[in-house]
Amino acid sequence: MATMTAVAFVGLGAMGGRMARRLVDAGYQVTVWNRTAARCEPLVALGAQAAESPAAAAARADVTITMVSDPAALWEVSEGPEGIAAGIDHSATLIEMSTIGPAGVTRLATMLPDGVVVLDAPVLGSVSEAEAGDLGIFVGGPPESVERWRPLLSTLGSPRRVGPTGAGAAAKLTANLTLLGVLGVLGEAIALAQGMGLSREATFEVLSATPLGAQAERRRDAIETGSFPPRFALSLARKDADLILDAAAAAGVDMGLSRAARDWLVEAEAAGLGDQDYTAVLAHITGND
């Protein structure tokens, strides 16, 4: 079945490159496009085809997958004469897997030709989960379309339908709010303990007896060595904080804690940590950057 399905994959970054590779390995006919063309080469060596433009990639495909940084990047690959919307067939499906928020999914759906089914399927997990096909996938869209593409999505992880189109993006922002909020609270707890003169040992001992115990343990090594190997860029986490606040404003929901978590990320980015892993915000909050 996999070999008969033509897939276009647009966006071969840290996540997309690994996800596209899994689809090639599973036997799908994959056509790839990436802004920096060199990133297509390893996939072409494995049997994928490279297209000249997102439009050309989408034109060959039963299903087009997008995995780019942010809404601006998505408009870049979707709009205009070279964009996906110009090439995609009206009977095709587009699966949007970046983190762009529900408003972005709505905008994407309106720019595509009538008949194109849009599923939003953003992911939980990072590069190692992408490589292992172990991502959590929140899917929004019509049930029959989600069922149609479940085998393909299962090559990438565990798809879970959470509602109509847009619900996947909403679920992803909900999940990421907790990640960003918890990091902010953890950083401030460590900073306060440090400020009050508590030893590092005592700090982690007390944290282990709190709801943040697992996070504190998981991040301890990076905090102590000051090394935050990039998996999920801090600049992308700041983008997610912006999306969370935009979605909250649209829904009329007040977000004091998320605003504060965003402020930490904005400051850390301004301090030059944007390309580091998002957990480097802990170094910034604790004054160790």
Ligand SMILES: NC(=O)c1ccc[n+]([C@@H]2O[C@H](COP(=O)([O-])OP(=O)(O)OC[C@H]3O[C@@H](n4cnc5c(N)ncnc54)[C@H](OP(=O)(O)O)[C@@H]3O)[C@@H](O)[C@H]2O)c1
């Ligand atoms: N990394 C993670 O752990 C993780 C986990 C869950 C979700 N996500 C989400 O998944 C998405 C991708 O993340 P990633 O870590 O793979 O990011 P990444 O490594 O920075 O890759 C970003 C991709 O977007 C492309 N891109 C950026 N701006 C563009 C533009 N203006 N026009 C065309 N293409 C553009 C890049 O192309 P170039 O190669 O030319 O730069 C690259 O293919 C993001 O929405 C992120 O929030 C990431």
